[in-house]
Amino acid sequence: MTGIVIQSLAGLMWTLAYILIILRSRRDKVYGVPLVALSANLTWEFWYTLVELPPHEDPVKLAAQFVVNFVWLVFDLVILAQTLRYGPRQFDWLPRAGFYAMFALVLAVTGPTIVLLNKEFDDVFGVRASFVQNLVMSGLFLAMLNARRSAAGQSLGIALSKMAGTGLAALGVFLYPPAPVYDHSVLLPFLYVAILVVDGVYTAGMWRLRDVPAPAAPVVEKVAA
Template identity: 50%
Template structure:
């Protein structure tokens, strides 16, 4: 019962995360999920929606996530080249395609090699995603495509899943890797929330010290 409730909570928070990323990407005309993380995410959802579907409830959640990630991918295709001015569009799309193919087979072969039901791949790429969100924030030096709401929902979504497997999933209690992934991901997620807060403070300070663009920037801050 508690396992199911926590997993439903995880599904809800991650669904909200995806919706917020879509909304923010559309508003800022930028992609909101790190490229490699997106490729791994949509690959996992494709595999565990169509090739190796789980039990009914998780299958439905996976399908919803796949559709939402497909929208995020479409926005990335549309706005992604803007974030890499030194790359031609052809180079960007080529690299994105290679990343998608590589991610798909990496997740699939890892699953088959370790007779995994998607658990190791999911938590492993969650850790990767948490690190990549931090690096994306550092690289952009702005909240373009990002927000505190996204950071918090992402943290809560993964935390719920981690607690569910750590406390209530006996078949995985033998693992020495999963607890490390739970803790490491949580640490990076908390760090990301903290860095988003710092960036919000910095951008708010710019609003109050910029007489030229203050009104525009204030509107941007208030809409977060």
């Protein structure tokens, strides 16, 4: 199995996760991605689609990377629209304007963090930041599940496709690193394992709560997610 095949499968699994998140969010009338995780995803995909596309000597790979990043960016914008629509109901202890101000602040802090992390390591492919934010995302999904105590906005399919997508992406970078610098990384192998462990815990929790329906009233977030 070549690197392009592994990364393509990873992309397909993450695309499936995005689609399932959007459909579930629409059904349950709640947002489906934790706020910090959504902010990180928006930043990474905007930056590496419209600002600084990762370099590839092969123009086919470059074009494929652009298409994948662009599709993910579009999905993230749909998830953003759902978050702005359903989010204020879930933070009913905040006025609507307060929720929007809070989300803007989260985006203003998270966005530069992702970009500057890549700049700090001179990581033109954004690999380190992508796996750091994946670990944070995994933890936040677990926190969101704990806050809601139901399958509201979430599903076992989302958990499995998210875990498979990240696992395949990690395998692709491990076996076929896009640059020699990743061969000697001590951070990335730790992140691969840590994400797998946290995703496994989240999936187990999702399995246990898979039949607990979303409440009829809007879900109120008791834990910042």
